[in-house]
Amino acid sequence: MKQITKILFLITVIGITSCSPKITSNFTNPQPKLSIDENVALLDIDNSLPENVVKVGELRFQDSMFSTDCSFNSLMNQARVEARKNGANIVKVINKKKPDLWSSCYRLKIELYKYDGDVSSLNQYELKLD
Amino acid sequence: MKIIIKTLLLSTILLLSSCATIISGSRQNVEINSEPTSAKVYLNEIEVGTTPVQKSLKRNQEYRLVLKLDGYQTYETKLEKKFNAWYIGNIAFGGLIGIIIDPITGAIHKLKPEEVDGNLKKGTTYDTKGGKLFVKISMDIDPNSEKVGQLEKSE
Numbered sequence: 001m002k003q004i005t006k007i008l009f010l011i012t013v014i015g016i017t018s019c020s021p022k023i024t025s026n027f028t029n030p031q032p033k034l035s036i037d038e039n040v041a042l043l044d045i046d047n048s049l050p051e052n053v054v055k056v057g058e059l060r061f062q063d064s065m066f067s068t069d070c071s072f073n074s075l076m077n078q079a080r081v082e083a084r085k086n087g088a089n090i091v092k093v094i095n096k097k098k099p100d101l102w103s104s105c106y107r108l109k110i111e112l113y114k115y116d117g118d119v120s121s122l123n124q125y126e127l128k129l130d
Numbered sequence: 131m132k133i134i135i136k137t138l139l140l141s142t143i144l145l146l147s148s149c150a151t152i153i154s155g156s157r158q159n160v161e162i163n164s165e166p167t168s169a170k171v172y173l174n175e176i177e178v179g180t181t182p183v184q185k186s187l188k189r190n191q192e193y194r195l196v197l198k199l200d201g202y203q204t205y206e207t208k209l210e211k212k213f214n215a216w217y218i219g220n221i222a223f224g225g226l227i228g229i230i231i232d233p234i235t236g237a238i239h240k241l242k243p244e245e246v247d248g249n250l251k252k253g254t255t256y257d258t259k260g261g262k263l264f265v266k267i268s269m270d271i272d273p274n275s276e277k278v279g280q281l282e283k284s285e
Contacts, residue, residue: 036196036206068234069190077174081194129176130188 021075021105022064023082027057031087031114040080041119042127043092050122053113056088063105070105071130072096079110080127088112089119156235157186159262160209162195164269169199173209181267189214190236195243195265201277202269207251209265211239 031054034040043049059082061075079091095109162171164181171183173193178185187193189211197205217238220228232238241263243256250256253268 068236069188073174074191080175127174127176129173129178129185130191 021070021078022062023078024060024062025057025082027086027112029054029056031056034084034087034089036084038084038089039120040083040088041090041115041122042076042080042125043090043122044125045093045096047092047123047125049090049092049113050115050117052117053090053115056083056086056112056114059108059110059112061106061108061110063103063107068104072106072108073128073130075106075108076125076127079108079112083112086112088114090115090122093125156189156237158189158241160185160187160241161262161264162197162267163265164197164199164205164267166199166202166269169197169202169205169267169269172196172198187241188236189239189241193241197267197269199269201272201275203272205251205253205267205269207254208244209241209263210244211236212242214238214240 059079061070061078063070076091076093083089083091090113092111092113093108094111097103097107099105161184162181167181169181171178171181173185173187173195175194175196181197187209192211193209195205195207195209214232214237217228217232220226220232240258240261243250243254243265253270255266255268257264
């Protein structure tokens with residue numbers, strides 16, 4: 001009986017704490033933080049990067065096995081928050097794995113860039129509420 | 131016959147055991163209001179309408195809420211996911227399935243405005259009725275704005 005209680009407790013703890021995707025980051029050239037009023041462009045695989053951009057770092061979103069908050073829109077929103085914190089105004093998806101038999105999550109490899117031009121004029125992904 | 135009854139009983143127990151998902155659902159209705167009204171509401175930088183506005187939001191996500199209104203300071207807070215007490219029903223009623231299902235559907239959470247050191251952001255009040263979250267924001271006048279006139283309704 002004690003064993004069952006322990007297992008239930010463990011599942012509960014995992015259920016509560018492990019619903020976010022695993023994020024790994026590598027910032028090679030962090031820039032001054034951006035304010036909330038500064039636009040950040042979200043570029044999907046098909047959207048091309050403008051010229052003269054400075055690479056700030058990389059992000060990788062993986063399935064933590066218990067992830068539930070891992071839709072494409074949610075991950076792109078989290079990437080935008082990380083971009084602002086590190087002074088990047090372009091979020092560029094360079095590798096995208098859609099949910100499949102092995103994972104119910106999007107898995108993304110993202111590069112972050114700083115661009116001195118107007119990012120709102122770039123052809124970009126339009127974020128939606130899930 | 132006994133097998134059918136046992137199967138039905140077992141199915142009922144299993145189906146009814148995802149307490150939070152059954153009671154709360156995977157989404158939560160959220161109504162956002164402001165004083166004064168007609169402020170533009172943004173969730174995760176997406177414009178969703180003007181106050182009062184109602185949205186059905188996923189419980190397993192966090193949202194950044196921003197309100198903008200001319201002549202008033204931009205208001206910003208987060209809608210955070212907190213523990214939904216209905217999840218305990220799984221443990222109380224022995225719903226092993228529910229312990230797994232509720233985190234998957236997100237019903238283990240409920241949305242609430244962000245608190246810093248146990249306090250809500252200035253001007254924020256909220257209430258929960260029937261699982262629906264009502265958030266009311268009292269917006270501060272922007273000290274940098276200047277009143278140049280007022281339109282009055284002609285009789």
